[in-house]
């Protein structure tokens with residue numbers, strides 16, 4: 358039993374938070390700075406002691422980053438959010454500075470690792486690798502150029518994103534071309550004095566329009582407008598990003614940017630990305646053609662002359678198919694998902710599955726009255742594992758998406774893991790999509806808590822390879838699609854549980870199009886990989902080629918999707934990651950008993966072999982330990998073909 362206690366947060370008022378954040382972060386940043394100085398001036402003689410000193414620095418820097426990144430997104434007081442932002446920036450620049458410190462690097466590169474145990478050796482490898490990847494081991498002139506490239510990439514990346522953000526396009530249509538759209542959408546889009554209605558490429562306009570508008574030409578016009586955002590303005594920015602990344606990789610000793618980027622991921626190398634893309638494309642081929650044939654047949658009932666399905670027809674006819682053939686009424690579905698019951702159900706389901714008890718802590722200070730805190734203990738022995746905070750409803754100034762945030766990264770004997778789930782859910786009835794998102798994000802939270810008891814901060818909780826970290830969450834989504842699981846909490850106002858037949862139809866509707874969706878995703882992954890690898894002179898021509906090779910929908914002439922593909926900056930050559938982790942999620946799920954998702958033996962083994970080790974071993978090893986074999990494509994391919 359450890360006697361660690363959760364962090365004691367201040368009273369929610371802005372002043373108290375400002376003082377707490379400022380003081381605690383200043384102390385932690387000081388500790389990190391002086392710890393690094395001591396490592397250089399009074400270097401301990403044993404490798405173990407050096408790593409322990411480094412771990413303390415890691416913990417100090419991590420504590421600033423974690424609390425500041427959370428409170429910059431959720432604290433109700435603007436002054437606290439701004440202060441948190443500024444402090445997070447200080448932590449980032451100190452981390453960069455340490456990564457480029459040649460004296461510090463000399464301490465680690467000269468260590469004798471022979472007395473270290475396996476996990477400490479692994480830590481040393483990771484630390485040295487990070488130093489090497491920062492460029493600290495290169496000569497002074499090269500280091501100067503690397504810094505220049507990194508700074509320039511930040512600037513160009515911001516310009517690229519800004520051009521996309523400000524590049525919204527508008528098409529003008531006649532009111533009769535709005536046929537098919539929901540009435541509230543039509544009401545919000547009145548015609549101007551000359552009888553034109555403006556429709557923009559922003560999601561709240563474009564998504565419903567491409568899904569519901571009967572007018573095929575108008576849908577096509579809007580698709581073309583969306584796919585020309587940032588074109589041609591962003592073409593030079595793309596060339597610069599690809600060129601600088603290639604140069605950076607080469608200066609650091611890699612053949613290409615994808616090789617540099619993939620080195621620290623499960624996939625391992627650039628070539629493996631190309632092979633993965635083709636493997637998924639093959640597995641998806643038959644299911645993709647099958648579902649597109651369904652779309653084409655339905656399209657021909659409206660347009661007998663149609664020879665193929667355009668990308669601008671896909672969302673519309675998929676929706677028609679779901680409505681006409683699968684009979685899923687979203688209005689009925691949501692009556693089964695009352696927020697309070699869903700939250701209680703989520704805790705009950707995950708508690709039972711992972712052997713956890715959640716104890717509400719009404720006495721724990723929280724940053725806003727809508728936030729609830731729970732202590733998490735292991736059911737088997739009552740051991741306190743950490744604390745979670747649920748901040749689930751929208752409010753002014755709060756983060757707009759759904760994510761798990763670390764509040765404290767767990768380190769055994771030092772500090773308990775704590776995390777916050779930050780979402781924007783309604784307080785009443787929810788969409789089923791929201792329920793799936795809630796299970797997904799809670800998957801990260803459980804991983805953070807259960808895996809947050811490591812010797813080394815570097816390996817705490819979700820600190821695994823970047824292309825693995827989504828897999829446990831993608832797998833937990835399955836519990837939100839299981840009729841038996843849903844029956845346990847999804848009841849309507851009359852107390853009737855959601856019918857299994859309805860859940861089956863929801864699932865079928867969700868799965869329709871997964872093959873051509875996978876092919877479209879591989880088209881995007883191929884863009885992200887090949888554009889980085891080749892930096893082709895003609896981005897438009899290369900885009901059209903890759904679309905013809907991977908997507909089942911033809912290239913729309915005149916468009917240039919990459920100029921508005923924001924992930925080309927954020928994900929770099931790694932857009933494949935979502936599908937990679939989904940393949941693993943499907944494989945992990947195949948080990949569970951489909952008739953009893955709560956089968957305790959499997960769930961406990963999963964918790965202990967995949968989640969509990971955090972990042973202390975390679976994800977491929979964790980998965981192989983759980984499955985009793987290396988992971989494979991079979992479960993994913995079978996799901997696609999179903």
Ligand SMILES: [Zn+2]
Pocket residue numbers: 797798801827830
């Ligand atoms: Zn996620």
